[in-house]
Amino acid sequence: MKDVTIKPGDIYCNQEPTTHKYFAYQIIEIKKGTIVHLLLDYFAEKLPDESDIKLMAPLIRRRWFWNNSMDYCHSDSGKLPEEAVYVGNIPLLVTGECNVYGGWPTGHDFIDELEWQKIPEQARNNFKNALSDTTEIEVSGVKCRRSWQHIDDELLSAMTDYSKDLARLPAAYTFVATKYYPQLVPFLETRWTASKLDWTGHGQQELDLSRTHLREITLWDESLKQIKLPQSCRTLTLNGKLHSNLKVTAPDNGHKLTLHINVKKQDNIIPNLGILQLNALALHFVEDTDLTPVHAYYPHLTWLRIIGKPGNITHIGSLAKLPELKSLLIEDVFGFVGEEFPQPAAWPKLKTLWVESIPQEAGQHIKKLFRGKIIELDVRKLRKPEWLAENLDNPLRHWDGSEFVPRGKAKKAAQIYRDTRRSALLAAHIFTTDKDVDKLSAKLDEIAKEYVIAFNKLDGRTNFIETEEREDICAAFEIILEAVQTEVVETDYKIPSQHIYEVMDEHRDW
Numbered sequence: 001m002k003d004v005t006i007k008p009g010d011i012y013c014n015q016e017p018t019t020h021k022y023f024a025y026q027i028i029e030i031k032k033g034t035i036v037h038l039l040l041d042y043f044a045e046k047l048p049d050e051s052d053i054k055l056m057a058p059l060i061r062r063r064w065f066w067n068n069s070m071d072y073c074h075s076d077s078g079k080l081p082e083e084a085v086y087v088g089n090i091p092l093l094v095t096g097e098c099n100v101y102g103g104w105p106t107g108h109d110f111i112d113e114l115e116w117q118k119i120p121e122q123a124r125n126n127f128k129n130a131l132s133d134t135t136e137i138e139v140s141g142v143k144c145r146r147s148w149q150h151i152d153d154e155l156l157s158a159m160t161d162y163s164k165d166l167a168r169l170p171a172a173y174t175f176v177a178t179k180y181y182p183q184l185v186p187f188l189e190t191r192w193t194a195s196k197l198d199w200t201g202h203g204q205q206e207l208d209l210s211r212t213h214l215r216e217i218t219l220w221d222e223s224l225k226q227i228k229l230p231q232s233c234r235t236l237t238l239n240g241k242l243h244s245n246l247k248v249t250a251p252d253n254g255h256k257l258t259l260h261i262n263v264k265k266q267d268n269i270i271p272n273l274g275i276l277q278l279n280a281l282a283l284h285f286v287e288d289t290d291l292t293p294v295h296a297y298y299p300h301l302t303w304l305r306i307i308g309k310p311g312n313i314t315h316i317g318s319l320a321k322l323p324e325l326k327s328l329l330i331e332d333v334f335g336f337v338g339e340e341f342p343q344p345a346a347w348p349k350l351k352t353l354w355v356e357s358i359p360q361e362a363g364q365h366i367k368k369l370f371r372g373k374i375i376e377l378d379v380r381k382l383r384k385p386e387w388l389a390e391n392l393d394n395p396l397r398h399w400d401g402s403e404f405v406p407r408g409k410a411k412k413a414a415q416i417y418r419d420t421r422r423s424a425l426l427a428a429h430i431f432t433t434d435k436d437v438d439k440l441s442a443k444l445d446e447i448a449k450e451y452v453i454a455f456n457k458l459d460g461r462t463n464f465i466e467t468e469e470r471e472d473i474c475a476a477f478e479i480i481l482e483a484v485q486t487e488v489v490e491t492d493y494k495i496p497s498q499h500i501y502e503v504m505d506e507h508r509d510w
Contacts, residue, residue, distance in 0.1 A: 058072075127170055281294070
């Protein structure tokens with residue numbers, strides 16, 4: 001960010017990163033820690049001259065759900081964007097309180113507005129008019145309103161003629177399907193405003209979506225071997241297990257595409273989908289993953305996000321082989337030390353580095369390494385070894401996401417484990433000082449009793465704890481006892497495991 005003297009009325013320009021065209025914005029108000037700015041209607045190959053500046057007006061956003069609104073916004077920083085170019089000063093084009101908070105403009109508004117204008121006018125008007133039309137109608141026996149925006153299995157299964165029936169719902173832009181519908185893709189090719197598709201269980205080996213106008217596509221079906229994306233697609237999300245030979249055909253080989261992958265579903269192996277020019281990659285649910293394939297399969301990434309559950313990663317240093325990287329976000333991943341992390345020189349274009357919930361030593365090293373060398377550096381929630389022992393190695397962590405364990409119950413179970421482990425290790429630590437065997441044994445009996453009673457309450461009326469969950473709970477407590485035994489290893493104390501398990505059996509209801 002630049003440290004320059006700015007004043008209300010100033011106009012600055014930056015370049016939109018994909019087209020390299022210049023866009024302009026006016027400084028409206030300067031406050032402590034933030035700057036209020038207004039995006040202007042200039043988007044051109046060259047910087048504006050004096051005559052251009054005199055004609056500037058606010059950019060009016062008309063696409064999709066915008067209703068002739070301006071981008072009048074508080075910045076997320078009290079400094080100008082990097083590479084901002086001053087081009088002039090004119091009277092304020094807008095005044096009054098600004099209640100919107102966000103980031104500096106990137107120029108993407110112009111790209112989206114231009115794409116909206118490519119949609120035939122009649123399709124745009126039909127979409128806009130239907131958004132506020134609450135007229136109740138019946139389509140193939142399904143009662144709905146003309147303003148319906150989301151179409152799912154209920155209607156997809158009921159309709160016999162998609163083109164005819166869906167013409168009555170011109171605001172529908174999201175389609176969610178859980179089985180194969182032969183008419184769906186042909187219909188999407190005719191609906192200019194159909195922008196989102198979420199399709200699971202279709203059972204097809206090939207999906208040719210190249211003639212649709214979809215912008216966001218989510219797919220989940222292991223049978224799929226070939227996906228052909230349309231020119232309009234900006235985001236592809238692959239949530240489920242992928243076929244080992246799956247390949248994706250994308251315009252410009254993925255140059256404008258963001259890909260989201262559930263890595264856990266791929267047995268924690270990063271797949272090669274054949275998108276050599278992929279622009280952005282998000283790896284979700286990482287657990288024990290080698291990062292080496294990232295640069296090998298997707299060498300031209302400019303944006304990368306790695307999110308654990310939490311989980312371990314190896315070869316983080318291989319990310320140094322991504323010279324075009326501009327933004328890197330890492331969250332809830334461990335298994336590496338600071339010295340393994342790439343040096344700033346490896347990423348000459350890097351502007352944003354956000355790391356959250358990583359090993360404390362590594363985070364401190366990264367902060368020292370990159371401080372003052374990039375525009376945005378955010379290092380937070382650094383984890384000590386004790387936290388890792390309680391959370392990363394939590395034996396009940398796999399309950400989160402299990403179809404047999406209610407989501408809220410999984411989180412509470414993890415907390416019961418952490419609290420019990422902490423209490424047991426505290427008792428062991430006290431024992432290393434006072435050597436009171438009776439006191440420690442009694443405390444472990446008490447902890448075991450509280451542990452099973454806590455799970456009695458958690459089970460409650462849901463009765464989700466069955467054979468497998470029961471074994472998990474007991475195995476988790478055994479890990480706690482092993483940690484206690486390790487803590488007192490230099491004494492002669494041996495945990496009376498059999499007695500403790502009898503205490504547990506006496507008080508458990510599951």
